[in-house]
Amino acid sequence: MTDQLELNMNACLPLRDVVFRTLREGILKGELKPGERLMELQLASRLGVSRTPIREAIRMLELEGLAVTIPRRGAMVAKMTEKDMEDVLQIRRCLDDLAVRLSCEKMTQEQLKALYLALKKFEESTRSRDVKQIAQADVEFHDTIYKAADNPKLLTLLNNLREQMYRYRLEYLKDVSVYPELIAEHQEIYDGLARKDKEQVIRITNKHIMNQAIVVKNIIREQE
Amino acid sequence: MTDQLELNMNACLPLRDVVFRTLREGILKGELKPGERLMELQLASRLGVSRTPIREAIRMLELEGLAVTIPRRGAMVAKMTEKDMEDVLQIRRCLDDLAVRLSCEKMTQEQLKALYLALKKFEESTRSRDVKQIAQADVEFHDTIYKAADNPKLLTLLNNLREQMYRYRLEYLKDVSVYPELIAEHQEIYDGLARKDKEQVIRITNKHIMNQAIVVKNIIREQE
DNA sequence: AGATTGTATGATGTATACAAAATACAGGAG
DNA sequence: CTCCTGTATTTTGTATACATCATACAATCT
Numbered sequence: 001m002t003d004q005l006e007l008n009m010n011a012c013l014p015l016r017d018v019v020f021r022t023l024r025e026g027i028l029k030g031e032l033k034p035g036e037r038l039m040e041l042q043l044a045s046r047l048g049v050s051r052t053p054i055r056e057a058i059r060m061l062e063l064e065g066l067a068v069t070i071p072r073r074g075a076m077v078a079k080m081t082e083k084d085m086e087d088v089l090q091i092r093r094c095l096d097d098l099a100v101r102l103s104c105e106k107m108t109q110e111q112l113k114a115l116y117l118a119l120k121k122f123e124e125s126t127r128s129r130d131v132k133q134i135a136q137a138d139v140e141f142h143d144t145i146y147k148a149a150d151n152p153k154l155l156t157l158l159n160n161l162r163e164q165m166y167r168y169r170l171e172y173l174k175d176v177s178v179y180p181e182l183i184a185e186h187q188e189i190y191d192g193l194a195r196k197d198k199e200q201v202i203r204i205t206n207k208h209i210m211n212q213a214i215v216v217k218n219i220i221r222e223q224e
Numbered sequence: 225m226t227d228q229l230e231l232n233m234n235a236c237l238p239l240r241d242v243v244f245r246t247l248r249e250g251i252l253k254g255e256l257k258p259g260e261r262l263m264e265l266q267l268a269s270r271l272g273v274s275r276t277p278i279r280e281a282i283r284m285l286e287l288e289g290l291a292v293t294i295p296r297r298g299a300m301v302a303k304m305t306e307k308d309m310e311d312v313l314q315i316r317r318c319l320d321d322l323a324v325r326l327s328c329e330k331m332t333q334e335q336l337k338a339l340y341l342a343l344k345k346f347e348e349s350t351r352s353r354d355v356k357q358i359a360q361a362d363v364e365f366h367d368t369i370y371k372a373a374d375n376p377k378l379l380t381l382l383n384n385l386r387e388q389m390y391r392y393r394l395e396y397l398k399d400v401s402v403y404p405e406l407i408a409e410h411q412e413i414y415d416g417l418a419r420k421d422k423e424q425v426i427r428i429t430n431k432h433i434m435n436q437a438i439v440v441k442n443i444i445r446e447q448e
Numbered sequence: 449a450g451a452t453t454g455t456a457t458g459a460t461g462t463a464t465a466c467a468a469a470a471t472a473c474a475g476g477a478g
Numbered sequence: 479c480t481c482c483t484g485t486a487t488t489t490t491g492t493a494t495a496c497a498t499c500a501t502a503c504a505a506t507c508t
Contacts, residue, residue, distance in 0.1 A: 014295050014461065016283070039489070050463040052276075055490090056283050059240070063287035065377075071238050072469055072490060087375045090322065098318045151311040153289075157381075238491065264460070274493040279460090296460060296499055 015053035020060045022047065027066050027077050028167045029132070038067060038075040065164055082220050085165065089213050092161045096209060097202050099158060102149035104198045111148045112194060118144045119190050126179040134173050135166070141186055145193070165216055172215040181211070239277035244284045246271065251290050251301050252391045253356070258447075262291060262299040289388055304388065306444050313437050316385040320433060321426050323382060326373035328422045335372045336418060342368050343414050350403040358397050359390070365410060369417070389440055396439040405435070 023043070026032040038058060040051045047054070058075045061067035069075035080088075107115075118141040125137040139162070146155050172178065185208045192201035247267075250256040262282060264275045271278070282299045285291035293299035304312075331339075342365040349361040363386070370379050396402065409432045416425035 016461085017295075041489070044463095051490090052462055052464090056280060059280050059283045060287055063284055071241075073471095074490065084377070087377045090326075090375060091319065091378055091381065094318055094322045095315065098314065102314075151314060153308070153311045154315055157315065240491085263458095265458085268493095275460090276492055276494090297501095298460065 015049050016056040016060070019043075019047060019049065019053045019057035023057055023061060024064070024066060024163075027061075028163060030167055030170060032077050034077050034079040034167075036077045038077065040074070064160055080164065080168070080220060082217055085168070085213070085217055085220055088161055088164050089209065092158070092165075093206060093209055095154060095158055095161070096205055099146050099149040099151075099154055100193075100201050100205050101198055102151060102154075103145050104193060104196050104201060106150050107145075107148040107193055107196075111144065115141070115144045115148075115190055115193065119186050122186060123183050126183065129176075131170055131173045135170060138173075138182075145189070165212070168216045168219050169212055171219050172212055175215075178211075182208075185211075239273050240280040240284070243267075243271060243273065243277045243281035247281055247285060248288070248290060248387075251285075252387060254391055254394060256301050258301050258303040258391075260301045262301065264298070288384055304392070304444060306441055309389070309392070309437070309441055309444055312385055312388050313433065316382070316389075317430060317433055319378060319382055319385070320429055323370050323373040323375075323378055324417075324425050324429050325422055326375065326378075327369050328417060328420050328425060330374050331369075331372040331417055335368065339365070339368045339372075339414055339417065343410050346410060347407050350407065353400070355394055355397045359394060362397075362406075369413070389436070392440045392443050393436055395443050396436055399439075402435075406432075409435075 023032065023038070032038070038061075040054050040058070043054050044051045058067055058069065062069055062075065066078055067075045068078045118137070122134070122137040122141050125134045128134070142162070143155075143159070146158050149155070185204055188204045189201055189208070192198075192204060247256065247262070256262070262285075264278050264282070267278050268275045282291055282293065286293055286299065290302055291299045292302045342361070346358070346361040346365050349358045352358070366386070367379075367383070370382050373379070409428055412428045413425055413432070416422075416428060
């Protein structure tokens, strides 16, 4: 594997957190592939730290569902089956509905403005052809909605669930032909929130998630 | 504090897992109270292990939401405000609905039988006046339902959410006068599942959770 | 008296050493 | 040739040492 993992040391956080973020990002971006072993000594030397922060970061990844460890045999990047993905999706749809419903009720004018900016930024990013940037803009759009729900635990959960699909979803965003639909859906979601039309927003967000689900499941089916 | 924490060493699991379970149980049973500091050296000597497994266990508690750590200042048992509890409840109700709906569709005859046993066991346990036993029987009843939903990730999430309320809920179960209503509600849930009447079951489980919520919120309000 | 700083103490953060278990592989028996 | 077994190597599990940072308290200065 090429050594693309690099610690972002400018933050003065404990190393375990820096390592955690680094590994998570590596997993989400596909640099660490599902099933790949996470060996402590190897990671430690690659990241230039000792085993201790690596171990603690792995414990954290484990509870996020991004890594699986077998006692005395070490950790590996979590694999997802189609069933796993469907399970995650069921939960995500359900919590997404909740978040959207809450956001419809609670979204302030400033948040709506921020959402509009995120909408435009996403539209713009699709012209860049930079998948990572597009994914980031998409995350920000949805995050703005989730944040308006004013429930930090829900935000954390949704981010976590999204993460678990994220690394399978990058392929989806490589397909340029889907951009117009994505943009249109974002627009509809924005309109619905502006009008506080819960049912409309829920309908579109569900469609939005299900579209991704189909593609992600295809990707998983291929790799099996 | 009296030293009630004791490692259950018969399991041949890594110490971090044993410590994790021990600490979690301690928190849920109220031996470790919200706000209490989790000092590594102290815990290490109390449990007779070194700091390493303690630290890893704390990282795990942290992501379960049962502990909060401030860098360079250490960890403490998580406190919950009323808002936190409401946030958790919103999520729990939503996922509980999903679980119940799925269970209605998927529950097999054997699982229904198991549920009936759990129902009777709960009824019986209320006569024991042993709060821990009652709580355990209640957990098993709901777990049987959640398991029938056939979505392991949902099961994990719901267990985690329940845990976060659990330690505030023991008080609720000390009040003998609520047992008849609890038993009646369990019976209604069972009946609904047997008839596959989704709406009925959802209605009752929501009521069931909301009843607890009221009490838990009162407990939190008192302690603040 | 109040504020500030210096020092002692104790806690966490990180690295490393050693033990125990798992794995890989080679060599020999059947 | 296949299977088994013993050994070497690798990897994880745990303990511990040392560095760093936070806190408390006392002494000093204003």
